[in-house]
Amino acid sequence: MARSRSSWPEPAAAVPVGLLIGLPALRVRGVNLAVITLAAAAAIDALVFNPSWFSGGLGGRTVPPPTIFGLNLGVAAGNSYPRVVFGVFLLVVVTLVGLSVARMRGSATGRMLIAVRSNERAAAAAGIRVAPAKLFAFALSAFIAGLGGGLLGYLQGTVSAPTFATFTSLSLLAIAYVAGIGAARRLGAKLASFIGMAEVLFATEAARAAVDEAHRHGQLVFSHSSNLEGTKVAIDAGVDVLAHTPEATSGIDEAMLRRMIAQHMTIIPTLKLFSRDDDIANIRGLDYRFHQLGGRLVYGTDTGFLPDYEQSEEFRQLMQAGFGYREVLAMLTTAPAELFHLSQREGKVMPGMRGDLTILSEDPASEHADAFTKVRYTIRGGKVIWHSN
Numbered sequence: 001m002a003r004s005r006s007s008w009p010e011p012a013a014a015v016p017v018g019l020l021i022g023l024p025a026l027r028v029r030g031v032n033l034a035v036i037t038l039a040a041a042a043a044i045d046a047l048v049f050n051p052s053w054f055s056g057g058l059g060g061r062t063v064p065p066p067t068i069f070g071l072n073l074g075v076a077a078g079n080s081y082p083r084v085v086f087g088v089f090l091l092v093v094v095t096l097v098g099l100s101v102a103r104m105r106g107s108a109t110g111r112m113l114i115a116v117r118s119n120e121r122a123a124a125a126a127g128i129r130v131a132p133a134k135l136f137a138f139a140l141s142a143f144i145a146g147l148g149g150g151l152l153g154y155l156q157g158t159v160s161a162p163t164f165a166t167f168t169s170l171s172l173l174a175i176a177y178v179a180g181i182g183a184a185r186r187l188g189a190k191l192a193s194f195i196g197m198a199e200v201l202f203a204t205e206a207a208r209a210a211v212d213e214a215h216r217h218g219q220l221v222f223s224h225s226s227n228l229e230g231t232k233v234a235i236d237a238g239v240d241v242l243a244h245t246p247e248a249t250s251g252i253d254e255a256m257l258r259r260m261i262a263q264h265m266t267i268i269p270t271l272k273l274f275s276r277d278d279d280i281a282n283i284r285g286l287d288y289r290f291h292q293l294g295g296r297l298v299y300g301t302d303t304g305f306l307p308d309y310e311q312s313e314e315f316r317q318l319m320q321a322g323f324g325y326r327e328v329l330a331m332l333t334t335a336p337a338e339l340f341h342l343s344q345r346e347g348k349v350m351p352g353m354r355g356d357l358t359i360l361s362e363d364p365a366s367e368h369a370d371a372f373t374k375v376r377y378t379i380r381g382g383k384v385i386w387h388s389n
Contacts, residue, residue: 018142060160271317
């Protein structure tokens with residue numbers, strides 16, 4: 001790699017900063033993550049870039065031209081400005097970075113990152129370690145950003161605090177999106193629509209083949225469908241269970257719910273997972289309407305993806321959706337027994353059924369969200385296997 005007379009550490013130095021900023025991404029996402037990263041950028045701008053001991057004051061610091069094997073690749077030399085060799089140097093670097101990223105997208109690492117970007121919960125369910133994947137994405141983006149910053153320094157010949165100000169970066173991002181990504185979308189909109197349709201059709205056929213094979217072996221098929229298109233694919237493929245209520249409810253109408261019920265599909269609400277979403281009221285409403293139409297809901301959580309085991313919020317969300325304690329109790333007992341074809345020996349308390357019981361210390365008829373979490377005893381096969389202190 002080209003080097004100046006002093007070391008050129010920008011890409012490598014940017015990696016730990018990217019990892020540090022990426023740590024909040026393990027717990028937050030969406031708008032909250034954007035606010036946190038913007039705040040971090042403003043803090044670094046004020047604490048690191050602005051002090052003169054680091055930035056060199058208003059005049060900034062001089063950046064020596066890049067050299068490789070003694071060859072000066074700088075943008076200027078004597079009266080020559082700009083130099084073609086510097087343009088070639090930039091072209092080579094950008095091409096290598098672009099090809100590397102493109103190659104990585106097609107690799108196992110790239111597919112892992114795309115899966116996490118598309119749906120974190122589905123990626124986690126598939127065995128992908130979401131946290132390391134996010135940190136890797138931040139480290140990689142920081143490395144590329146550091147590389148870009150170094151090239152910008154070579155172009156300008158000096159670097160100063162205003163060069164890398166927070167709003168300057170936002171302006172560059174806006175230019176890249178509007179002039180680059182946006183234009184590409186407009187020019188290729190019609191082609192993209194055909195490609196998108198082909199991808200959905202392919203996904204449906206692939207999903208149907210997987211469902212048919214699972215059913216041939218007597219297995220149920222669960223789907224992590226987070227939006228309208230994913231739900232359509234699940235319905236068309238004959239999936240048995242939606243492992244979560246679709247997070248994006250737009251377009252999922254009553255006709256679609258009735259079709260799901262006609263195909264004996266089941267929904268696991270996992271409302272706690274969406275309790276902080278802006279659309280939580282619509283997600284709850286979708287579950288309750290599905291129930292009103294005769295659909296089967298089974299209680300379940302996303303523990304493992306969620307960092308805690310507390311269940312009160314799930315029961316609270318179910319009650320806010322309109323479910324009474326009897327309906328919640330059915331989600332915990334008779335509904336899963338029916339789903340797994342075990343109704344003849346599980347799901348009810350009556351002679352001849354398995355003696356698997358959960359004894360509560362509070363009556364769930366009180367309609368308190370915490371009542372179902374107040375477990376006093378757990379009995380399996382007629383034996384107490386757990387009791388509260």
